[in-house]
Amino acid sequence: MFKLEDIQNYGKEQYEAAIAHTTSLQNGLSAIVNAYGDYAKKSYEDTKLLAEKLSGVKSLDKVLEAQGEYAKTAYETFVADSQKIAGLYGNLAKQAFKPLEGVAAKFAPATTH
Template sequence: MVFKVEDFQSFGKEQYEAALASVNNFTKGYQAIATAYADYSKKSFEDTSAYVEKLSGVKSLEKAIELQTEFTKTAYETFVAESKKITELYAGLAKEAYKPFEGYVAKFTPPTSH
């Protein structure tokens, strides 16, 4: 098998373009993840502040326990939903970062025989 200079140059260009596209995809995905974390942190802080404010006005132990139970349930549900969202963003990041290399990898992957 003989390689031509043009083939080698084309190969290098393909690699460079795939790497650049991968970095761009990674950057966009990472920004989305950072934004999701920031939004969740802000919401969590606001929810906790509102809870403390409500709790400071409570006159009975029964009402305090009711408020605590409600806050805990809501905080847990929000945490689970946001964790799922962020996990999906990480999975999407991995897929998008790999996507520019799919065609390249396919060229060098031997076909499987069934």
């Protein structure tokens, strides 16, 4: 026979687990949003610096040099930030499926060695 106290404790545990899971997902999404924001800000600042450099340049070779430096920096920033954001998405996916690990473990056949 079930006691009312046992049912209340089970409900409380499930509620707390759901809150912890939701908080974890929210933190993961927040980290992704911040990473995109940081990338956009850096990209904007790099473009602004290029425009400032180009405004004072008088020769074609200096224009090409400035554009080449910008392209290299933009590519390096893109690759680095893309890898960072991909890692954040991976972490978020792991957190999203973490509650299912316990359920899957209950139904997975036991392996013997």
